């Protein structure tokens with residue numbers, strides 16, 4: 001456990017923490033700390049349509065990540081306790097204005113990318129993905145998105161809000177921010193969302209197709225967006241929209257471990273601590289952070 005604590009005590013990392021409040025003057029030390037994954041907390045749930053609560057997630061994911069119950073090694077043999085293997089930029093201060101939050105998220109992610117890091121964003125609700133991908137696209141002219149979710153999040157608008165957490169992938173496809181969008185775990189698609197998926201050429205591996213054996217095949221650098229409700233609620237009760245019949249933890253890890261293309265950014269969103277009395281879902285989020293970060297170093 002010593003190595004894991006060392007990560008947090010490392011002076012480079014401590015200088016990096018909080019740098020987002022000084023976006024215009026990045027300390028030179030940041031470069032050395034951002035060769036791989038960098039955590040970025042996005043405590044924002046203002047665009048959630050049903051329950052609030054996901055804004056409280058980032059510190060609980062960090063707590064689970066650094067818990068003495070585990071160690072900093074990934075299943076693939078990467079020691080995240082080594083200097084520079086995983087940075088942490090802290091939380092982006094986000095107010096209640098959705099437009100302002102989107103601007104701050106995009107700027108923060110761009111800053112992290114300019115420093116050489118690969119963002120691992122901790123949501124927050126799924127609305128954060130659209131501004132994140134706007135920033136990521138600037139750095140990756142060829143980009144695929146691998147999206148795990150029970151929901152397609154392809155509504156043109158929901159209850160009058162084009163930037164609802166039910167809409168981020170409609171905005172992404174509309175602005176051509178990804179060349180391919182591959183969705184895995186879908187099991188709630190409506191007629192409207194089926195039509196949008198068709199219109200944008202979204203590759204949907206819904207749960208029925210997954211069970212039939214279909215798997216994602218990616219050829220370009222990939223951004224991975226993980227909505228925790230992609231998992232069966234048996235594994236992850238701490239979400240705002242529980243949808244039975246989902247993926248197992250091992251199934252998602254197998255896809256992540258099997259990626260043969262660069263993993264250039266990721267988000268882990270929609271973990272709602274208010275729905276997670278056992279803390280199990282926070283532990284799952286931390287596990288995902290580790291395995292995603294491990295793939296980013298390879």
Ligand SMILES: [Mn+2]
Nearest residue numbers: 150151227229
């Ligand atoms: Mn969802």
